[in-house]
Amino acid sequence: MKRLTAGITIALSVSVATWTAASDDIEAVLQNSFVAKNQATMDRLERDAVQTACSAPRGLPLDNQSLTTLREERLNAVVMPADRQYLGDWQRGAEVAGNGRGLQSSDDPTQPNGGNCYACHQLAPDEVAYGTLGPSLTGYGARGQSEAMLQYTWTKLWDTHAYNLCSHMPRFGAQGILTEQQLKDVMAYLLDPTSPVNQATE
Amino acid sequence: MKRRNLGFTLFAVWLCSAQLAANDGVFDQYRDLMGDDNPAVFVIDEGEELWFTPQGPESATLEACDLGLGPGVTAGTYVRFPRYFADTDAVMDLESRLVHCMTTIQGRDLETVTAKPYSLRGDFGTEIEALVTWLAAESEGATIAPEQTHAAERAMYTLGEEIFYYRAGPHDFSCATCHEQSDMRIRLQALPDLTSHAGAAEAWGSWPAYRISQGLVRTMGWRLRDCFRQQRWPELQMGSEASIALQTYMAVNAAGGIMTAPGLKR
Numbered sequence: 254m255k256r257l258t259a260g261i262t263i264a265l266s267v268s269v270a271t272w273t274a275a276s277d278d279i280e281a282v283l284q285n286s287f288v289a290k291n292q293a294t295m296d297r298l299e300r301d302a303v304q305t306a307c308s309a310p311r312g313l314p315l316d317n318q319s320l321t322t323l324r325e326e327r328l329n330a331v332v333m334p335a336d337r338q339y340l341g342d343w344q345r346g347a348e349v350a351g352n353g354r355g356l357q358s359s360d361d362p363t364q365p366n367g368g369n370c371y372a373c374h375q376l377a378p379d380e381v382a383y384g385t386l387g388p389s390l391t392g393y394g395a396r397g398q399s400e401a402m403l404q405y406t407w408t409k410l411w412d413t414h415a416y417n418l419c420s421h422m423p424r425f426g427a428q429g430i431l432t433e434q435q436l437k438d439v440m441a442y443l444l445d446p447t448s449p450v451n452q453a454t455e
Numbered sequence: 456m457k458r459r460n461l462g463f464t465l466f467a468v469w470l471c472s473a474q475l476a477a478n479d480g481v482f483d484q485y486r487d488l489m490g491d492d493n494p495a496v497f498v499i500d501e502g503e504e505l506w507f508t509p510q511g512p513e514s515a516t517l518e519a520c521d522l523g524l525g526p527g528v529t530a531g532t533y534v535r536f537p538r539y540f541a542d543t544d545a546v547m548d549l550e551s552r553l554v555h556c557m558t559t560i561q562g563r564d565l566e567t568v569t570a571k572p573y574s575l576r577g578d579f580g581t582e583i584e585a586l587v588t589w590l591a592a593e594s595e596g597a598t599i600a601p602e603q604t605h606a607a608e609r610a611m612y613t614l615g616e617e618i619f620y621y622r623a624g625p626h627d628f629s630c631a632t633c634h635e636q637s638d639m640r641i642r643l644q645a646l647p648d649l650t651s652h653a654g655a656a657e658a659w660g661s662w663p664a665y666r667i668s669q670g671l672v673r674t675m676g677w678r679l680r681d682c683f684r685q686q687r688w689p690e691l692q693m694g695s696e697a698s699i700a701l702q703t704y705m706a707v708n709a710a711g712g713i714m715t716a717p718g719l720k721r
Contacts (some may be wrong), residue, residue, distance in 0.1 A: 279617050286697030287689040295625045304622040308629065311620075311650075327552055356625050356687045372641045384641040386633065423626040430625055 258362065284369050293358035303327065307419035314443070320418055328415035331408050334433055338441050339403040346442030347449065349435050350376055356430065370437055373422070377449035386421060393443045394451035406443060410436055494663040494717050495588055495717035498580055498672045502589025505582055506601030511561030520556035522549070522590070525604075533594035534714050537611065537703045538602035546611045550676045551694030555587055572693040573677040576669055581695075587674045588663045591716040599660060599714055601706040608703065618697055619649070628686040630701070644721070649705055656712025661707045664718035672717060675702060 283298045300308065306323055352367025353359045370376060373387035396402050408415050411426030425431045431439070442448050506517045506529070512720045522532035523540070537548045543555060550572065557563045572583045572590060602608050622629040632635075634649040648654035662675040673681075679698055691698055 279621065281615070282614065282696045282700070283618070286695030287683070287691055290690040293684075293687060295688045297688055300621075300623050302490075304627055307627070308617075308620050308622045310616050342703070357684055358687075358690060359684060361486075382642045384639070384644075386636070386639050386641065421632045423628075426624045427625070 256338065274402060290358040292360070292362045298355060303414050303418075303424075307414075324414060324416075324418040327412050327418070327427070328408070330427065331411045331415055333376075333404065334437065338406055339437060340398070341434060341437030341439075341441045343438070343441040343445040343448040343450075345435075346440070347377075347437050347439035350432065350442055351380075365432075365435070368425060368431055368435065370439070378452065379449065390443060390450065392451055394446055394448065396444075398444055403440070403444075406440060407436070410439060456472060461602070466672050472687050493665055493717060493719045494670075495663070495672050497593075498585050498588045498665075499592045499717065500589075502581070502585035502592075505585055506589065509707070511557065511563040513560065513562040515555050515561045517553075517560065517586075519560050520553070524551060529590055529593045531594055533591045533716075534597045534599045535602055537608070537699050537706060539605035546605075546607050546699055546703065548694065548699045549587055549590060550583055550674065551699065554694060569693060572636065573674070573680065574671055576671075578671070580671055584663070584672050584674055587676075588672045588717050591663050591714065595716065597714050599656065599706060599709045599712045600659045601703065601710060603707060611700050611703040612707050614696070615700035615702070618700055619704055620708070624687040628688075630682065630686075632686075649708060652708060652711065655705050655708035659709035660712045660715050660717030663716050664720045666720050668721055673720075675705075690696050696700075 261389035287295065287298060289295045289420045290372060302323055349368040352374060353369040354364065355366025371380060371383050373384040375383040375389035375391050378391050413420040413422040423430055426436055443450055509516050518527045518632040520526065522528065523535050523538050524532050533549060537546050539546050554568055556636060557568045558565050572581060573579050574584060633646050637651060639646045639647040649660040650659060662678055663672050665672050676693050679701055683691045
């Protein structure tokens with residue numbers, strides 16, 4: 254609250270001094286432009302280090318060293334499954350991949366969150382309603398189930414910035430969007446040879 | 456009966472092939488089939504009627520309202536928004552300008568007129584929605600040309616661009632997550648690239664629009680609010696600085712395009 258008040262004070266003094274400085278105070282603008290609704294609370298507008306680094310208009314800032322450090326921090330913070338079992342049930346994983354609900358102000362917070370993989374990725378070849386913001390993952394299981402492959406895929410789902418800083422993909426593990434079990438189920442959906450993702454098209 | 460079944464089958468086949476085609480051309484086809492039949496025409500009439508209806512403690516119409524081209528001028532005003540108004544010393548979008556006129560000219564209570572700017576599913580449309588729809592129609596075919604002469608208007612564009620790229624919330628989504636690349640889609644929904652002139656002109660020029668899935672006309676203010684709901688952010692307020700900044704960003708990127716609203720959408 255104190256921060257907010259300070260922000261407003263700065264916004265007022267800045268707007269008197271010069272119009273062009275208004276954007277220096279983007280946090281204050283957002284605080285004044287949004288209101289909390291159900292589970293979508295105002296603290297969601299505060300950015301962490303990744304979000305701040307990845308908010309630069311038209312691409313990344315040029316300070317490569319701090320970006321490399323940030324990416325390494327994300328990699329070191331990945332939490333692997335405690336029992337080292339990476340693969341769950343692909344059928345439940347299919348439900349997670351198709352479910353677009355969760356964490357919106359309009360969603361029931363007692364229901365499990367979805368992963369909404371199909372919003373951006375092609376997966377099972379017989380599902381035509383897939384988005385194209387991310388690469389196609391059809392046939393992903395052909396990469397096999399080596400320990401390296403399991404850890405790579407888990408890391409990608411847990412925190413995409415560990416490999417590809419400022420990727421558009423959400424951090425499903427690090428941000429608590431999906432549970433450990435849901436992540437395992439999605440892993441199986443991607444990697445299980447019997448999953449529809451890995452069935453050849455006719 | 457048999458003939459009717461055949462017709463239905465053909466329609467189903469068309470729908471399936473349309474789905475398989477999985478691009479925006481599908482909806483373009485549908486739009487073509489509708490021709491000039493946009494249910495928004497009823498909302499346009501309602502908006503015009505509301506403009507000329509005396510309301511509030513002053514029992515005044517909105518005819519004294521200055522939308523930027525002088526009191527009472529409605530034709531060609533929508534394509535110049537958002538713009539700076541000296542009487543409020545602020546950059547305003549059409550929705551916030553209408554609210555200003557309702558409170559100052561008609562003497563109506565600010566909280567009352569802003570309590571529910573956008574209708575919920577299953578509602579009748581709101582007064583703001585009807586007025587915006589009519590005023591957009593009053594600019595149909597006009598060139599999108601938002602004012603960028605005042606320093607405040609240019610600052611609003613810069614702020615809008617910054618908000619466009621601002622990543623926040625549990626999913627790290629910004630506007631740019633979905634709207635800075637060309638020829639992308641979410642599921643089957645095509646996404647306009649709002650950083651490009653073509654994408655911004657198509658998007659800015661087609662709202663407000665009649666949403667078939669909701670049976671309502673929706674304004675750009677509502678469109679932005681619903682984007683942020685999907686971004687897992689809190690709720691964007693009508694007429695807020697962030698809303699006006701983003702609309703300025705889109706409108707300026709769209710400048711030179713043609714206003715085709717009210718549009719017809721899924």
